Amino acid sequence: MSPPPGLARASIARAEALLGGRAEPGAPVLTISSSARVVRFGLGVLAAEKISDGDAVTVKLPDGRRVKGKVSSVGRTAEVDEQAQDKSPKVTVTVELDRPGQAGGIDRTPVTVTMPGERRANVLSVPVESLLALENGGFGVRVVQDGKARTVQVKLGIFADGRVEVSGAGLREGMKVGIPA
Secondary structure (H helix, E strand, O other), X not given: OOOOOOOOOEEEEEEOOOOOOOOOOOOOOEEEEEOOOXXXXXXXXXXXXXXXXXXXXXXXXXXXXXXXXXXXXXXXXXXXXXXXXXXXXEEEEEEEEOOHHHXXXXXXXXXXXXXXXXXXXXXXXXXXXXXXXXXXXXXXEXXXXXXXXXXXXXXXXXEEOOXXXXXXXXXXXXXXXXXXX
């Protein structure tokens, strides 16, 4: 049921006055909080610069369900959380769920927010474990072709989900890449 026009839905966070007690003029009686389902988290400054209001995200709930949401605000001040182990400055990001009713009824529960990252099209990628450190510096991969193995020097691109973008002379789509034991 929606609240009447002009009123927002809220939850009682704390009763300030005693039951049956006298309410003093100007004294708080209740502390309320919004019942809106939002996620707030700290994000490193460099990562925060790459997102904007309206960016689509996915929120993984404690029960494993995934719900869609959008970034509703990205803070403009980086602060260090003295309670956290990581002392790097963070910017507060707020996400609103597209369908708040899917979130369930528990407040302040841990969730995982996935934001779209940098994407590359038409690139080659290999498992990170296949990278070899070369004697002359840089990296290579061992490719197997016609029953013979050879090392190909590669230039690295972005890393994601256990894979790395590679480019280099002698590489092509579909080649078999060896992974060191």
